[in-house]
Amino acid sequence: MEFSQLQSTTAICPSLFNATTAQDGILSRIRLPAGLITSTQCEVLVQVVNQFGNGEIQITNRANLQIRTSRALPEEVLLDFQDYGLASSAESTDGLRNMMASPSAGIDTHAKINIIPLVKAWNFYLLQHPELAILSNKFSICFDGGEAIRVSDRPNDICLVAVEINGEIYFDLHLGLGDRGDSPALVGVLIPHNQVLEVLAALAEVYRQYTQQQLEQKIHLRSRPPRLRDLLHDWGVKKYLELVAEKLGYTLKPSPLAPLPLRERGTRAFEVYEHLGIHAQKQSGLFYIGVVIPLGRLTSRQLQGLAKLAKQYGGGALRLTPWQNLLITDIAEADLEQVTQEILNLGLYISAHHPYAAIAACSGYKGCKSAFTDTQADAKAIASHLEKCIQLDYPINLHVSGCDKSCAQHHVSDIAIVGQASATYKVYVGDGEINFGRELYAEYAADELPQLMERLINIYQNQRQNPDQSFREFVNQCNLQELREVISHA
Ligand code: SF4
Structure with missing residues (x-):
């Protein structure tokens, strides 16, 4: 070969x-x-x-x-x-194997269905369809079986979320309509679980036809084919789904569920550290770590x-x-x-309380041309410092990014540290009007971040209302000017 x-x-x-x-x-x-x-x-x-x-x-x-x-x-x-x-x-479709599922699929007591067979079936489908190789390598599909360790809010082009209605399992279709880093949005279509593959195939085929057109008209280059969100912006969801239904030869079932983000539909809140440590599996007597x-x-x-x-x-x-x-x-x-x-x-x-459990960083300038900072080295310096001087008693998540494209998942972080052109960092905390949170500092030197994190976490641990108050809850109620003053005297 x-x-x-x-x-x-x-x-x-x-x-x-x-x-x-x-x-x-x-x-x-x-x-x-x-x-x-x-x-x-x-x-x-x-x-x-x-x-x-x-x-x-x-x-x-x-x-x-x-x-x-x-x-x-x-x-x-x-x-x-x-x-x-x-x-x-099939070499041509290797780049399309971008399939996400909950890591606890098939072993999670909360799951409505084991989605691993669906992932394998879709992987096999890709092998049989080399014509899909023209799609963007970023074409991503997520299968969420309703596990406690949820992945449906992760950025993906297509996300299928299992729901149970009148004792039957369906998948609610979500599409990546928003900006980079946004969760896929509900589009009001319910797919019976035995029709998932054919609907996915039709979604991919209509996207392929759009890609083909764009390449032929030289609107996009073969090396940078259109993303699914380009199609959605051009055509809108309605036209896309009408073409998918035409290909299927039947109408897609409307979803009775309200078109609200998952977190507003009564779905249990999920914290990213919940998968760490020892947990009982659905299978009696077995555990995962x-x-x-x-x-x-x-x-x-x-x-x-x-x-x-x-x-x-x-x-x-x-x-x-x-x-x-x-x-x-x-x-x-x-x-x-x-x-x-x-x-x-x-x-x-294995502990969610370990400083390394708290910290994620994107690849930074050694691995990414967009980066302004060495995120890996700076994140490591923060973790090593915290390891020596802090005993985390409530998990915190802290993300370090080399630029503001949010590859280090700022939308879910308690503390976001974002590199900028001056090779310094902006520091954000808690929830804010933008994904990163509220801006605590507009410019902070990389080598001073470990001490800043130590002070910030110490202030939270000493001044929170009760031991169950999370870092995010604590900072959300802080006046940032007052917080800066407390930090400067700590
Ligand atoms: S956040 Fe920016 S620097 Fe980091 S990997 Fe993404 S694009 Fe690169």
């Missing part, structure tokens, strides 16, 4: 067959449907990273993996990846160790999360203590 586009460096979104050049090496992304990776796949990856890479594996905020190598991966490695299911067997991966980066030794634990004590696979952590599942109660100790021995953590 010959690969047609081995390791081109022009892709805007790296994949295995279209890796991109970053400041710190050639970046390849391994797309894992639903974030699932078996222990055997981990072993294959570890060997490649040790031989060609920098010894490190990064979990992305779409629950995929990235590796950096000093040179293009040779063809035999890509063939091995295909053999082991780490790459699509949510492992904190500092800044989403694992050494090959750590990945090898986790894969070994999953094989020896668990279900033989790891589940990556969009919060750049992972789960080891199917552990018997009697083994929990041993597995926990071995995770700690690998230099990792």
Whole structure:
């Protein structure tokens, strides 16, 4: 077999067959449907990273993996990846395997349906339809089975959310109508669970026809095909869904659910740290452990160790999360203590109260041309400092971004730290009129951030109304000018 586009460096979104050049090496992304990776796949990856890479594996905020190598991966490695299911067997559609699911799919007591078979079926559909390869590599689909560990608010082009109506399971269709980083919005269509694949196929086919037109008319370049949201802005949801219904040959069922964001429809609030630590599974006597991966980066030794634990004590696979952590599942109660100790021995953590559980950072200037700052180094400095001087007694989430494009998920953070052209950071806290929160400082030097975070967290822990008041609740009621004064005297 010959690969047609081995390791081109022009892709805007790296994949295995279209890796991109970053400041710190050639970046390849391994797309894992639903974030699932078996222990055997981990072993294959570890060997490649040790031989060609920098010894490190990064979990992305779409629950995929990235590796950096000093040179293009040779063809035999890509063939091995295909053999082991780490790459699509159809090179052209590898970049489209952008499928998100709750990491607790199939093991979560709250789930209405196990969506893993649907993810696998859609992955198989893509393999059979190479004509879809012209779609944007960012085309992303999310399956949410109603798990407590929810992913439906994550930015995606299409999101299917399981709902139960009169004892039957349907999927509520959501589309990514908003700006970059926004959650997909409900569009008033209900899909019976046995029609999900055909509706998805029709949604993708109409999008493909739009893409084809745009490319032929040279409105978009082949290297940057239109996003689904371009189609939605051009045509509107109504026309898109009418064309989808035409293709299906039947009318789409209207949803009786109010077109409100999920959080306003009585859906239980979800905090991103809830997947960390030890949790009982739906399967009696089995547990999963949510492992904190500092800044989403694992050494090959750590990945090898986790894969070994999953094989020896668990279900033989790891589940990556969009919060750049992972789960080891199917552990018997009697083994929990041993597995926990071995995770700690690998230099990792399981507590949501650990400072590294609190901090996420985008790739920063070493991995992204848009970055103004070295987010990874700055986030690491904050975490190392907090580790020495703070005992977090209530989880906090803190996101560090190299620019204001919000790849580090600012819309859900308690504290957002955003790089700007002057190589300093803006600091935001709590909820605000913009996604980042309320601006606490317009310009803050990177090397002073660790002390600022220490002071801010200490003030919260000493002055909150009660131990159950979250950081966000605390700062939302603070007068920011007064808070600045307290910080300056702390
Ligand atoms: S937030 Fe900005 S700097 Fe960070 S990865 Fe995204 S685009 Fe790059």
